[in-house]
Amino acid sequence: MRISTLTVALAALQTVAAHTVFTTLFVDGVDQGDGTCVRMPMTPSNATDPVNDLASSDMACGFDGTKGVARVCSTNRAAKLNFVFREYADASQPGALDPIHKGPCAVYMKNVKSAINDPATGDGWFKIWDEGYDQTTSQWCTEKLMQNNGVLSAQIPDNLAGGYYLVRPELLALHQSDKNPPNPQFYLGCAQIFINSTATALPKDTVKIPGYTNISDPAVLFNIYTLNLPYHTPGPGAYKSGVSATVDTKPVEQQTEGLLPSNVVLTNANWWAAELNSYSDQAGCSNASETCYGKAKSCYDSSPPTGSKNCRIWEQKCKDIQTACQGNQLNGPPNKGKILTPPQQSGVELPSPSAASASPPYASVSAGSPASSAASAPSPYASVAAANPASPSSSVSAPNSSSLQVSQDGQCGKDLGQACKGSKFGDCCSDKGWCGSSDAYCSAGCQAEFGVCGQSQPTGLRRRDMRLAKRVRIYRPYDDSPEGS
Known part of the structure; x- marks a missing residue:
């Protein structure tokens, strides 16, 4: 039986960006994979666009940010998190942000019952780190970020209760805040994490997003050209473990959502595929081929702007099965149980602990990140x-x-x-x-x-x-x- 190749009409966009987007999470120096556990815009044409409406729900986790993704990344107590920002979501071109985009940075967190299902908007957010204008180096936070090719870092407060959280890195570009009307530009996204910890503290004071800042806030209207210092970052002060007021809560003992099944052989961002069922006849081979191509379609359909390169690996598996069926090789699937996910290759090189401690909270990134292709390929199939x-x-x-x-x-x-x-x-x-x-x-x-x-x-x-x-x-x-x- 000949299995017809699936025909999928896709709107493939040549993603060329002038702004930036949060694409990749590192946990204690370990690359979680491009797009993995990250809520980000799913449309390549606006993936790197700023949020301009400070009263919109997009302020929480960005465009499409009210919808969770299927993966939740596990972290340890007081883990160090690195957030990679790219001017091109799929790393097809180097760069983090245009140099004219100057302003502060911040990292917020929110304790949630479900990292996947929480809409992100509303109360419960607290800041864990920020930086505005460094008068010692005469640099904005975003300028430091650009020097390090897009990596922003923060440490989870040590006393935060174990459980599910959304983590929200934020950049604010002020280069058009002096215009009429003013145009402050927020670049943000959210990572879904679970903290493995027996700690019991949560911040007593939290803020709403949207709501923690507005278009009348001096922090978003600051003129970077006249530079009337000092500058105060938008939002609340940063939560400090052992210093800030807290309330006690019962920690969540074990992560139950967003984990990969044990039989997964390939992942791409938040998509995964388990091994296909064994077969030994023509009908089983044909069914496996069709099932395989169905999973390939779901991989491409769910790929974020960071890319679909691992979907191609799965598609090749489908082609191999189809070829075997046509050649009457009916015992399969071929290479059953083989792990197909390649080592994570986001192109980010984090510094040694000594280098990191010398210049927190930033890390360095190597140039020339490899490209992936969801946003640019005419058709994944x-x-x-x-x-x-x-x-x-x-x-x-x-x-x-x-x-x-x-x-x-x-x-x-x-x-x-x-x-x-x-x-x-x-x-x-x-x-x-x-x-x-x-x-x-x-x-x-x-x-x-x-x-x-x-x-x-x-x-x-x-x-x-x-x-x-x-x-x-x-x-x-x-x-x-x-x-x-």
């Missing part, structure tokens, strides 16, 4: 880059024909007379005729006569053009049939 990688090459010559024009709308190919080299959407022309910069555009099937192939990191792109491209929505339906071009 179309991608063959993972299974058939292109031959390495440092460069490919640009099209010889002088009649080709640089693509201004993201499309490329002979019929259009357009090439991608120098396009704001990326230098590579995919087999489906779209300009881009990730592996899905630059590897297998890439049209070398209409762009650059074999290098997923575009060269020579101007940041101004990349920011302009971010504001253009391109919907790219994919023709999955053998005749698709």
